[in-house]
Amino acid sequence: MIGHLAYAAGSPCPTLVLDAGRLPRDEEALLRALSEVRAYLTAAGGGHVLKTALVRPSEHPMFDLDYRFVQALPQAPDSFDLRGSCGHSILSAVVAAERAGTLPKLTPGDRIRVNVLNNGDSVVCEVDGTDRDELHFTVYFVRPGSVPLKELLLTGAPRTELAAGAGTGTGTAGCEVSLVSSGNAYAFVDARDLGVGDPGELFAAGPELFERLAALREAAAGLLGWPARGAFPKIAAVLPVASSLIAARALSVPSWHPTIALTGAVCLGTAAQIPGTVPWRVAQETGHVDGLLDIVTPGGRTAVTAAIDPADGEPALMWAAVARKRVTFQGSFVLEPLAHLQFEGIAKCLALSAVSI
Template sequence: MGAAGLRDLARTVRLRAPSRAVPRAQGRGVMIGHVVYAHGSPCPTLVLDARRLPGDDEQLLDRLSSARKWLDAAGAGHVLKIALVEPSPHPLFDLDYRFVQALPRSPAAFDLRGSCGHSVLSSIVAGAESGLLPRLTPGMRVRVMVRNNGDHIVCETAEARRESALFDVHFVQSPPTPLSELLLAGSATTTVEADGRPVPVSLVSMGNPYVFVAASALGLSSTAELFADDPRLFDRLVRIRRATARLLGWPADGAFPKVAAVMAGAGGRIAVRAVSVPGWHPTIALTGAACVAAAVRIEGTAPWIAAQQAGVPDGTVDIVTSGGLSSVTSAVRDGVHEPELTWITVRGKRTTTLGSFPIEPLASLQSKEITACLSLSR
């Protein structure tokens, strides 16, 4: 999404969505939604206060379905990422975060299985805006517990402005994770059946579960072919993803595992093309970059082979995509029985705040005091 698109969405949420909001004098509280865009993500994230939402998943998704219908009517139906946040009760964390992937096929379709690093950053920005967190300042670190998968993420603020922020994101492994435990199939490569043909893939889970496919296995020999707007390549990757989901016993029409094609790029880089919801990922997911960095450390995986062909040194990987470049560093130590992953850092991730607004279908879920304060702050 370019700058014009961001301005259009900001105009939508700031002017259209609040137009029917309940005035303060009526004394009725509504849920305040915060929309934040993390650059490189397929869409902005809607951030909501988890404390005001039902704890039961069925009731929760029913509420979120109503909110999606309302957003679509307001012109923001393309917002398919939802983050639920609250202050963490754990003394080692600042924020508890849960990711909900909205699926485009229906307002009632969601996937709760995975996470989203871009939405973690959106949650931090929204948390600082709403008072869940202190105001962001350079050097400030926010510690996030990801409820979807138990990840520990530390986001370090490199820059903080009125409507934008810049972060370095650290995926902390505590305790360190043996590399073999990151392999969903127990081996560096496995085979799935797609289109009646066996396809070698690497199933790695770090940040999110990923299916990595060597570009050569897809008949691609150059980054120009990898980054081409080729619907046949997209459909092929989607079918591989669905076949892998069935192999894992997961819903084939969900969002996880993610899928990406990899190959050696020019200048000692790894080229990656990933599929998101509902199309090509414009760059690579923040969790995807972390997963590539982990996979590069595991001998025999498709990213490891691409790194060897590119001459990528251990530790730091530059990932080139059709939408830009990501730099990620991983640290591995010698364990008792095998190497162990200790941390991964993805640098230079920027966010833009688009606005905060009441969401009518979630009326009465937030205290009127919070609603009034946010109304006065706009």
């Protein structure tokens, strides 16, 4: 079986893209196969590749690709989380699908519609430009119908108090977070509640702040009934900076995120539109009202637009977009542990050709 590697700028690692049509549909068998792949990559020096995208031509007539994201977890070689999605990996999957011939050659203006099987998201990847090994995109997370903003609150409230770190010395007991789901599920916390008062301090913070955020993330997962040591919900600390500019620092797996996840930018931009949430209060301090929100991270800046439908007096999210995303195709290689799956595909093809003679 052929594996493809692509890297979306700002992601913690490249994404391994595999043809879902050649993999088992049964989840237990699929995870066994992915465990073999992970061991193979690690032995070859690719242990840092913790993101896998499974793609195939969509079975739905409204989409080009069906996409499933798998996050490898650090605690064990056979440990994975299939609960959420990854925007950077979606873009990597689109680029790899073009190189594999699943999609036609992409040109500026093309739009690839991706059906995210993990959470039902609809994502449109619009090609802004192409290079030899790079493509540039604007990414739209499109709702099939406007979704009332209040329905994006995972606890039904704009802020929720978490009792993480009680008795552990982490100092996070009684900290308020906003649990919002848009693109991915996130817990947002005001960095000032953790004793961090400015962006420079936030970006320079080390293990102590990391552990405090990790404790809050685990508490949020427990509250939602999700695995405490999984990847979701994700978490980010935010601060006001300047006019419509906020600072954010997020956790990834298994360390700090170098920038912010594409889905994190989408979720943050959406949360900033929901009155009473932590991001909304922080954004209000910068004078932000609606439209474009700028986000500064340790690895640079990004911008997100969340389009809100105010119809019927019930604000609702229509779509959110992040522009200027760059993806580099890094190459293809044979995955020896899954070679038998390639042979099965060849055998089926030969069997069909024999019948047609």
